[in-house]
Amino acid sequence: MELAASNKYINANLDLPGSKSIANRVLPLAAMANGVSTIHNVPDVGEDVQLMLQALSQLGIKIERIRTDVNGCSSYKIYGCGGKLPVADAELFLGNSGTSIRFLSAMLALTPGSYILTGIARMKERPIKDLIFALSQLGCQIDYLENDGFPPIKVGGFVDNAASEVAISGRVSSQYLTGVLMALPLLGRMVQIRIKDELISRPYVDITLQLLELFGVKASEIEENVFQIPVSDGYKAIEYTVEPDASSASYFLAMGAINGDVIVNHLSATSLQGDRNFARILERMGAKVTYNDTSIHVKASDDLKAITVNMEDMPDVAMTIAVLALFADGITTINGIASWKVKETDRLFAIYTELIKLGAEVSYTDDSITIVPPEKINTNISIDTYNDHRMAMCFSLLAVAGIPVVINDYECVGKTFANYFDLFKQIVY
Numbered sequence: 001m002e003l004a005a006s007n008k009y010i011n012a013n014l015d016l017p018g019s020k021s022i023a024n025r026v027l028p029l030a031a032m033a034n035g036v037s038t039i040h041n042v043p044d045v046g047e048d049v050q051l052m053l054q055a056l057s058q059l060g061i062k063i064e065r066i067r068t069d070v071n072g073c074s075s076y077k078i079y080g081c082g083g084k085l086p087v088a089d090a091e092l093f094l095g096n097s098g099t100s101i102r103f104l105s106a107m108l109a110l111t112p113g114s115y116i117l118t119g120i121a122r123m124k125e126r127p128i129k130d131l132i133f134a135l136s137q138l139g140c141q142i143d144y145l146e147n148d149g150f151p152p153i154k155v156g157g158f159v160d161n162a163a164s165e166v167a168i169s170g171r172v173s174s175q176y177l178t179g180v181l182m183a184l185p186l187l188g189r190m191v192q193i194r195i196k197d198e199l200i201s202r203p204y205v206d207i208t209l210q211l212l213e214l215f216g217v218k219a220s221e222i223e224e225n226v227f228q229i230p231v232s233d234g235y236k237a238i239e240y241t242v243e244p245d246a247s248s249a250s251y252f253l254a255m256g257a258i259n260g261d262v263i264v265n266h267l268s269a270t271s272l273q274g275d276r277n278f279a280r281i282l283e284r285m286g287a288k289v290t291y292n293d294t295s296i297h298v299k300a301s302d303d304l305k306a307i308t309v310n311m312e313d314m315p316d317v318a319m320t321i322a323v324l325a326l327f328a329d330g331i332t333t334i335n336g337i338a339s340w341k342v343k344e345t346d347r348l349f350a351i352y353t354e355l356i357k358l359g360a361e362v363s364y365t366d367d368s369i370t371i372v373p374p375e376k377i378n379t380n381i382s383i384d385t386y387n388d389h390r391m392a393m394c395f396s397l398l399a400v401a402g403i404p405v406v407i408n409d410y411e412c413v414g415k416t417f418a419n420y421f422d423l424f425k426q427i428v429y
């Protein structure tokens, strides 16, 4: 897709689609709950969430679309199975959705049925070993069907061994801990989970803990990195509205910082998602930022300036900062991004390669990237997107900064935001 340079001052007031991370927690929790839940603002524009919905209906969960909400979202009724899935044998295709495969692997491993979980070729390169190792401590039976440590896997034949403590690594992905936290309340007894090394992407675990509480299970962190699941009779049904996706918001807030005045509604300093803090990074780069009760507002102010920043808590929107570095005065260093290598693509390689094409001087280590912007950014460059939605969305910012660019295979945005470029064109041109 060719994106012409825009010199327009961007004025936008946006209602964005619901959060993938929240939807992909709430939907399986509602599926396992006792009773019928109603969930609003579920993004139909995101393949990851559609794959989760599809998997749940394959497992026999009744799901009813009851209403169309704004911007490609719907409200659904989820008929919870009270922890007893109607279908005991299924093969689930989960695309390249890390949340779907990690959360469902954990939940299904602790139920009596037999299930295969698989995905696209890249999914088969994304590690899952640390999660499997934790689940096997509870008596879960799990086999790797192709390569050790990676999907596809087969889970089945769970026999509870009454373990009261599980140790898990949080160094590669926080999604493993989230999966275990979501699955354990189904056992109904008290269990402790201990992080045996370090925990990256911590704000995502906070989303999990807050949502578990809404579903009636108050898991607590009894000491740093030790989590306790209480005795419970499972999840209760809820009515809930999914917040807009704060990672998707980053592209529009960044447009405000480059050349505009952008308001994103229904996100605030108290939103569940850690990426709510993205605008605070824009503020450090020189944008004028206001957090209101029900919106985040970013306005261009001074020229953008380079910063050194640790993005371990916000790995997804760290990519947005990497592109903004092109327009910032000085040298940007982003630390805390080791997890980039195991996401939709090797994001370290992808970001490095595409920034170089644009004329930047870029270097990296295992968990950092340093970007020196060129005097003049190369125009009309074809940006490869590596089947990674965020590559397409963050490099689209070039057009907003007045640099014409071509985004190859732009349809990859469908993973979380199929209508991204429709919205982009509406507000940028």
Ligand SMILES: O=C(O)C1=C[C@@H](OP(=O)(O)O)[C@@H](O)[C@H](O)C1
Binding pocket: 020, 021, 022, 099, 172, 173, 174, 175, 178, 200, 201, 204, 315, 316, 339
């Ligand atoms: O739990 C979640 O919803 C997510 C956690 C993060 O992954 P890691 O914990 O693997 O960094 C993030 O990158 C991903 O987009 C969504």
Ligand SMILES: C=C(OP(=O)(O)O)C(=O)O
Binding pocket: 096, 097, 098, 099, 100, 316, 343, 344, 390, 416
């Ligand atoms: C890393 C991501 O997704 P996931 O791990 O859920 O596939 C993402 O959306 O940037």
